[in-house]
Amino acid sequence: MASGEWRMMRGATPSLSPRGQGALDEGNPSTARAYRVLIVEDDTVLLETLRYNLEREGFEVWTATDAESALKTFHAHLPDVILLDVMLPARSGFELCRLIRQHSQVPILFLTARTAEEDRVLGLEMGGDDYIVKPFSMRELMARIRAILRRAAPEPVPMKRQFGELEIDLEARRVLRNGEEITLSPREFALLALLTSHPGRIFSRDELLNRIWGLNVFVSPRTVDVHIRWLRIKIEPDPEHPRYIHTVRGLGYRFDG
Numbered sequence: 504m505a506s507g508e509w510r511m512m513r514g515a516t517p518s519l520s521p522r523g524q525g526a527l528d529e530g531n532p533s534t535a536r537a538y539r540v541l542i543v544e545d546d547t548v549l550l551e552t553l554r555y556n557l558e559r560e561g562f563e564v565w566t567a568t569d570a571e572s573a574l575k576t577f578h579a580h581l582p583d584v585i586l587l588d589v590m591l592p593a594r595s596g597f598e599l600c601r602l603i604r605q606h607s608q609v610p611i612l613f614l615t616a617r618t619a620e621e622d623r624v625l626g627l628e629m630g631g632d633d634y635i636v637k638p639f640s641m642r643e644l645m646a647r648i649r650a651i652l653r654r655a656a657p658e659p660v661p662m663k664r665q666f667g668e669l670e671i672d673l674e675a676r677r678v679l680r681n682g683e684e685i686t687l688s689p690r691e692f693a694l695l696a697l698l699t700s701h702p703g704r705i706f707s708r709d710e711l712l713n714r715i716w717g718l719n720v721f722v723s724p725r726t727v728d729v730h731i732r733w734l735r736i737k738i739e740p741d742p743e744h745p746r747y748i749h750t751v752r753g754l755g756y757r758f759d760g
Contacts, residue, residue, distance in 0.1 A: 537563040538652060541582035543573040543599065544614065545591055549637075553586065556641050570594035570602075577603060579709050584651055586644075589615040589626065597629045604630040610651040614639075664699050666747065666760035669738060671699060678738065685737050690715060694730055695738070698748065698758035707755040731756060 540557055544550040545568045554564050565580055567573035569592050577585070585603070589596040600611055612633045613626045623634045632651050635644060662674040670679040676692055678685045687695065693715050698706060708724040716722050731750075735742040749757045 537561055538584065539563045539565070539580060539582040540584050540586065540648070541573065541576055541580070542566045542586045543568075543570070543591065543596065544586070544588040545569065546588070553644075556645075560645060568592075570596075570599040573599060574602060577607075577609075578707065580713065581607075581710060582609060584610045584612065584648060584655075586612050586614055586648075587631070589613055589617060589622070597626060600626070600629045600631055608655075610655045612647060612651060666699065666702075669747065671695065680738060687734070687737060691730060691734050691737070694727075695734060698756065699760070702758050702760040705751050705754050705757045711755070727756075 538561075540562045542550060542553050542557070542564060544553065544566070547568065550566055550568065554566055557564050565576050565582065567576050571593070573587075587596045587600060591599065596613060596615075600613075603609065603611065610632045611630065612635060613631045614635060614637060615622065615626070616637045617623075618636055626634050632654075633647050635647055662672065664671040664673070668681045672678075673696060678687055678692070678695065694711065697711070697714055708727045711727045712722060712724060716726070731748060732742075735745055735748055739745050739747060747758055747760070749759060751757050
């Protein structure tokens with residue numbers, strides 16, 4: 504077997520090595536972070552092989568073996584790229600891609616044993632960004648992932664945001680309302696910066712917890728509610744009737760500019 508191929512002997516499970524530093528997103532205005540990858544693959548040997556190699560390259564990896572668990576993981580962690588097997592149990596990868604495209608334009612790379620041209624065309628027409636046929640080398644897969652991430656890289660983030668009388672300076676970490684500075688705690692500022700990064704988009708409590716407090720910190724989801732309440736008191740003209748930060752019952756919070 505050639506080195507770098509994804510296939511491996513059944514029953515052999517690779518031991519995980521410490522993550523590298525080769526897959527950092529430097530577009531984050533506050534700090535570089537590892538790119539997040541969701542692998543959706545029902546072949547557990549291939550799944551663990553991909554996880555092992557991606558983590559070695561410095562990616563932060565989540566996995567799922569079916570469409571239902573993949574959707575839950577996607578909404579909880581918002582990956583930067585998805586590696587999606589076409590032949591999944593119950594719902595196919597094509598159907599999962601269609602569902603994801605209703606909410607997100609996250610890059611999707613299909614993994615498949617199908618070689619027919621019509622299958623590749625269907626995958627791209629369903630919203631896929633690229634297609635790689637099994638068996639493939641890890642070198643080719645990594646090159647395709649990095650190419651997708653380069654194409655999907657966002658425009659430089661404006662360091663100042665203006666919403667009516669509210670001004671947010673990301674670089675200076677200052678917030679002004681009607682020209683007067685508002686004092687926010689570091690987490691309040693991070694929460695406001697995240698909410699205002701996508702006005703009109705709903706952020707779930709779990710997503711806010713993961714993105715602001717981190718994955719390895721245990722805090723109650725109600726912690727988000729408390730910080731939202733404090734934030735409203737500080738930035739809203741009338742905290743009881745919010746103009747900016749709205750509660751979407753059963754889903755989370757949305758910032759309207």
